[in-house]
Amino acid sequence: MKQVLHYYKTKMEPASQYRQSCEAILGSQYVNTSESVTKAAQTATFDTLQQVPFVIQPGSPEQVQECVKLAQKLGISLYPISQGLNWGYGSKVPCETHNVLMDLSRLNHINVDERNATVTLGPGVTQQQLFDYLRSNHPSLMVSLTGSSPHASIIGNALDAGYGNGQHVIRWDRVISLEAILPSGEWVKTGFDRFPKASTARISQYGPGPDLKGLFRQSNLGIVTEMTLELPVLPEYLQVFYFSIDDESRLTPLIEVLQNLKRSGVIQGNWSLFNGYRILAETSQYPWLETEGITPLDRQFMLKSLQKQNIPVWSGLYNGVFAIYSPSLLHARSTQLYIMAAINDSVDRLESVTVDQTQIKRLRWNPHIEIPGITHNILKGRLLTFAGIQGQGSIRVGYWRKQSCIPDTMHLDRDGCGFIWMALTAPSSGEDALTIVRVLEQFFLHYGFEPMIVLDGINPREMYVMAALVYDRETPGQDQQALQCFERAAQELRAMGYYQYRLPMPISSLAALGEPVDDSASVFAKLQSSLNPNHILAPGRYMAGF
Structure with missing residues (x-):
């Protein structure tokens, strides 16, 4: 017993010392x-x-640096977060226990270079804050939005391989430069930002020598305290195309048509296909009374329920959308005719809606303005997202299995919403889509969950397959059931060559993906031993097992 007491005493002393020192610093x-x-x-x-x-909240990069140096000296593990709304991937929970949480939300500075269409911001800047700032100060610029919370961090999403909708899909591709504090306390700037009076600082993506930006993407090798990103320019015209199919057999030819449009540059952003379960969860909650509490919801019941929502165009087994950004009315009209001719024979329903820049600017200040041709909120929500107008995203999907009403202010962690993302990457083909969908449906339904699936064509070669495991955490046994479902489905898909590109970190790691065929594991280990030798920064984050 004396040895145990002594152990806790020695473990607590550095933590107490660190807390008191942070109080003096912050x-x-x-x-x-x-x-x-x-x-x-x-x-x-x-x-x-x-x-x-405990949680610390530094207010400047210098304070971050001081706190990191002190943690290194005392052997205290830190877990940095931006806003902590990484829902479905672990929220703000560290990968290992007894980490001090470093909340970077106070680092919320914004600096826009309108001429070069860039923004330099801190990790605390949210989608809503950037939208508000651009709307008031730089109305010619916009932001590509994710479907997550308006209060989610721009930098946090970019660092964890997040993606938006519209002109700039993969946020990391639009990162120009960044600054970071290493676990040693060293301060690093990338590109030309590190040189005095450099004329292309915050403009050029690459400086001389190795590009260090990639060290900080999905890693624990540094704390990013500032980032410069490219911003999209507000278009003269925005067209949104909505379509759907009723039969799975049409999925392969439809994806082929969409990818041809993507490869040819007609579709500049991403195309998305939502299965019926996913659309239903965004417009309603589980029909507990009609099903007498039986789960999961079968496909036929789902389709009947979806049709009752009276969503024009979107009443099919798969429901799609993409946007076209045009510099002129002539371009908008000719592109519309081209797309309609290209896609019409591959879908059961097809419509498009066009708004001009004046309408977009009005919608920025009043999103409740009616849009001719749109009669349902879910369709309007997609148009607003493509226009860079911040709303509530798709958060309500997380309340699908809750038996209480959805609150006005939604917060999935607080409200006991069960939500796990399985984020897969695959070749962009109908055959691959069908293979993955069938595996997901098999395991999700077997374990009692509805397979909520989105197919996202993010570039001319690749698509993301986003499957949401949605449940009620207040129902006994559901946490364990969901985890078993997740692990079995992920294992089966890996065996078929379909890997996750983003992981729910507290319950997964790169090591869970299996042994690599090369020496990358030893290279990662060397990077860890060199840059994070005492593992004080986010231990276990993506690098676990290396």
């Missing part, structure tokens, strides 16, 4: 030990066991 109001705060930091949209002793 101010006591930015070191939070309250139970409500630490409990929230330990809560995700699936079961987690990690404990968080």
Whole structure:
């Protein structure tokens, strides 16, 4: 017993010393030990066991640097977050227990270069904040939005391989430069940003020598305190095409047509195909009364329920959308005719809606304005997203299995919503889509969950397959059931060559993907030993097992 007591004493002393030192560096109001705060930091949209002793909130890169140097000296593990709304992937929960949470939300500066269409911002800047800032100060620019919370971080999403909708799909592709604090406390800038008076700082993506940006994507090798990204320009005309199919057999030829449009450059952004379950979950909640509480919802019941929603065009087994950004009315009209002719024979329903720049600017200030040709909120929501107009995204999907009403202010962690993303990458073909969909349907339905699937054509070669495991965490046994379903489906798909490109970190790691065929594991290990030798920064994040 004496040995055990001594162990805890020696373990607690550095933590207490670190907390007190952080209070001196940051101010006591930015070191939070309250139970409500630490409990929230330990809560995700699936079961987690990690404990968080306290939360620190630095207000500048210099304070981040001081806190990191002190953590390195005392052997304290830090887990940095931007806003902590990484729903479906772990929220703000560290990968290992007893990490001090470093909340970067106070680093929320925004600096826009309108001439070069770039923004330099801190990790605390949210989608909503950037939208508001551009709307008021730089109305010729816009932001490509994700379907997540308006309060999610731009930088956090980019670093974790997130993607938006519209002109700039993969956020990481639009990163020009960044600055980061290494676990050693060293300060690094990428590109020409590191040179004094460089005329192409924050303009050129690549400086002389190796490009260091990639070290900080999906890693624990540094804390990014600033990033410069390219912004899309507000178009003269925006056209949104909505379509659907009723039969799975039409999926392969439809994807081929969409990819031809993508390869030829007609579709500049992403195309998306939502299965019926996914659309139904965005417009309603589980029909507990009609099903007498039986789960999961079978396909025929789902399709009947979807038709009752009276969504024009979107009442099929798969429901698609993409946007075209045009510099002139002539371009918009000719492109519309071309697309209609190209896609019409591959779908059961097809419509398009066009808005001009004046309408977009009005919608920015009042999204409730009616849009001719759109009679349902879900269709309007997609148009607003493509126009870079911030809304609530698709958060309500997380409440599908909840038996209580959806609150006005949605928060999946707080409200006990079960939500796990299975984010897969695959060749962009109908054959691959059908193969993956059938595996997902098999396992999800077997374990009692509806397979909510989105196919996203992100480039001319590749698509993301996004499957959401949605359940109610307040129902006993559902956390465990969901985890088993996730692991079995992921294992089966890996065996077929379909891998996840983004992982729910507290319950997964790169090691879970299996042994690589090359020496990358040893290279990762060398990077860890060199840049994060004492594993004080986000231990276990993506690098676990290396």
